[in-house]
Amino acid sequence: MTAQPGFSAGAGDALGRWLDHLRALDGAADHTLAAYRADVAAFLGFLSQYHGEGLGLGRLAQLGPSDMRAFVAAERGRGLGARSMARRLSAVKSFIRWLADREGFDPTAVLATRAPKHSRKLPRPLSIEAAGAVLDRVEAQAMEPWIAARDGAVVTLLWGCGLRISEALGLRGADAPLPEVLRIRGKGGKERLVPVLPAARAAVTDYLRLCPWPAEPAGPLFRGARGGALNPRLIARAMEQARMALGLPATATPHALRHSFATHLLAAGGDLRAIQELLGHASLSTTQAYTAVDTARLMEVYAAAHPRA
Template sequence: MTVGLSDGAVQMLGRWLDHLRALDGASENTITAYRADVAGFLGFLGRHHGEGMGAERLKRVIQSDMRAWMAHERGRGLSSRSLARELSSVKSFYRWFSEREGFDATHVLSARAPRFQAKLPRPLSESAARDVIAQVEVQAAEPWIAARDAAIMTLLYGCGLRRSEALGLTGSDVPLPEVLRIRGKGDKERLVPVLPAARDAVEDYVRLCPYAPGPGEALFRGARGGALNPRLVDLAMEKARVSLGLPVTATPHALRHSFATHLLASGGDLRAIQELLGHARLSTTQVYTAVDGARLMQVYRAAHPRA
């Protein structure tokens, strides 16, 4: 049992997490983060008041409790960004809790998160993204491994897949269809168009790979035939980045950022890009509009004679 909480409060937390799994389709990583955030908050309240925090006591949390908790979190070195995330988790729990129990949770829901500068995604330029794919295609000693790495990078950039989604493909997915059904974060499904370049890259890899993937078996294999370790994708990208002189922000996930940013710059619809990326909220996708605007200002400042 979480320290300082009654069995009832722990059960309440468990029911909320079950609700997130069942109705919101939250991933296990998200569930783990929510559990840690809210349990930490509730545990602090128990220590702060020196009493067990049952469900009825949790209904009487006031503004001074919220201020004390946030001061405690900042005092242990938590950044503004991390504290804002924790507060968002706590509010989500209390929103569900108050609706279920029928009490006023204004003191919790009105708590203001500390301000922080949101980090913008760091996409590659179109030419740099193409260079990465070309580089990984020649840097591995084994031709089939080079083809494998190129196929993965092409899927990340050409289809906007997450690394885990690309590595989640199986023998049942080849040959790749024109539209691929992807199961992403939170077990959410989406349909992703497959470019001919991505289909060709995967076909080249399958033709060269010494391990024929059966239905349900991992498509992308390591040197010994097992499912490919995600870390090897990072290492291939790191090697290409160093060879091409790209910044440390040139990661496999940066190719997904590049997919979204380049689509938007070409006139892509924000809602359509949201669907292609599998974002649950449009606000997550809207960050790419800030990226595009930031790049435009960089060009303006560099080129305008009066800037």
């Protein structure tokens, strides 16, 4: 990576090498790397302006608490939200930790910086009845029978298997017919095994039977109208049409079906760690958000039904 305005070629090269490390060893996705690049470049650019000089590796090794407080204050002052600030600090800490290992300095001042507190947004799942109604509506609203079957198969995978939309649309022709257990490569290149419900397998089989484009092993499983890879926006649009017809809130998106998968499993007595594995969450704390959702739902039922409420 070449030098950028505000910091030295050495700092720029270090940033580039760190991103290469994440790509090669951690399998970070391109959009994740782009976000990390922007976050760390913003940090390096701020430090150069703050100190009024070009920023080299030696200066990075001398960062103190005042540097970090000034950075957080400046970012918050220009309107960066608490959640975005936490993500930016996470990228900066990861970069400085990596650099400290190679340059032999103490990164404690950076790593000890606390992000502003922010309230975790709870997932907004659909009820079982609403999710079922969405699937029925999506399968019925397209004019072309094969497109209706395609859209129905995709949303069935989202709700029935807890897939991300990118994971569902990343399936290839070689994955068909779907097995009882599907190997999914998720965020960061991490693989997980996901059981496939008979209904999901049947939906994909029905779509392939109607699809005018032959399934090619290396080609996309789900096709657009012209035979290319299906654009995720088309599934979002199908969900939008379905939720408007059913009177559901704007939170009824394709990703809400993945949330619904987890919440419905938990409500039925599913083990939290098993759900973590099925979703491909790196941290159990991410999955634990669903316990808050389920508790909130139970409290709503309690308040509405208890005779002394």
